[in-house]
Amino acid sequence: MDLEPMQAILKSVESLAGVEISLETVRNPDGTVLIKAGDKITLDKIEQLKDNGLNRIWVKVEEVVPPLVEPEKIEQAKQEIQRVFRSAVEKFKIESEQVWRVSQTVLSDIMSNYGEKISLVFLVQQTDEDYTYTHEVHVSMISSLVGMELGLRVEQLSHLAFAAMVHDVGKVLIPREILLAPRRLTPEEFEVMKKHVAFGERIVRKSGLNDDRVVSAVRDHHEKLDGRWLSRRFN
Numbered sequence: 649m650d651l652e653p654m655q656a657i658l659k660s661v662e663s664l665a666g667v668e669i670s671l672e673t674v675r676n677p678d679g680t681v682l683i684k685a686g687d688k689i690t691l692d693k694i695e696q697l698k699d700n701g702l703n704r705i706w707v708k709v710e711e712v713v714p715p716l717v718e719p720e721k722i723e724q725a726k727q728e729i730q731r732v733f734r735s736a737v738e739k740f741k742i743e744s745e746q747v748w749r750v751s752q753t754v755l756s757d758i759m760s761n762y763g764e765k766i767s768l769v770f771l772v773q774q775t776d777e778d779y780t781y782t783h784e785v786h787v788s789m790i791s792s793l794v795g796m797e798l799g800l801r802v803e804q805l806s807h808l809a810f811a812a813m814v815h816d817v818g819k820v821l822i823p824r825e826i827l828l829a830p831r832r833l834t835p836e837e838f839e840v841m842k843k844h845v846a847f848g849e850r851i852v853r854k855s856g857l858n859d860d861r862v863v864s865a866v867r868d869h870h871e872k873l874d875g876r877w878l879s880r881r882f883n
């Protein structure tokens with residue numbers, strides 16, 4: 649896969665110093681181009697941006713920080729998780745050894761590349777079906793990073809990265825026409841969709857994974873603090 653890590657930041661026009669490179673093409677109200685993507689945003693352009701009422705602009709990050717996890721690694725992890733989930737449909741259990749291996753690979757990259765400045769890259773979703781697998785890997789990366797920021801111990805981080813990597817495994821039992829519906833779900837379909845957390849809990853328990861932290865991540869990841877369902881999105 650040929651993916652360039654995105655090194656970009658959304659800056660307020662107020663904070664521009666006249667040296668930044670724009671990553672977007674900005675037009676004047678009359679349609680003429682004010683700044684082309686790749687152009688330096690000079691001081692007079694900044695004034696014109698302000699005159700046009702633009703508050704923020706995507707600019708290139710001057711210093712390129714290598715991503716915590718390289719896109720190729722994310723793609724590999726996604727493919728592994730896809731295999732694990734597909735086999736979970738047939739066996740109603742997950743190959744936890746595989747998941748440990750994948751989550752440890754991601755976590756160890758994050759731990760060793762973690763530093764003063766960090767950068768995360770994410771894979772662009774290729775198909776609707778890919779979304780679930782890619783999402784598991786992305787969530788595992790973000791969870792590991794949050795865990796690092798919180799100062800969790802390695803053992804805790806390992807369980808966190810693992811749990812995040814399978815948190816949506818129950819989706820393998822949701823009918824495809826609901827899981828991949830390219831529209832807002834009906835209330836009845838939504839009730840079915842909500843079951844993925846309970847299905848997930850059964851799958852991880854059946855796989856011999858009874859660690860509370862893992863079970864809870866799978867069962868409770870849509871729960872708000874007041875016990876209500878998190879949202880109408882199903883991530």
Ligand SMILES: [Fe+2]
Pocket residue numbers: 815816844869870882883
């Ligand atoms: Fe979910």
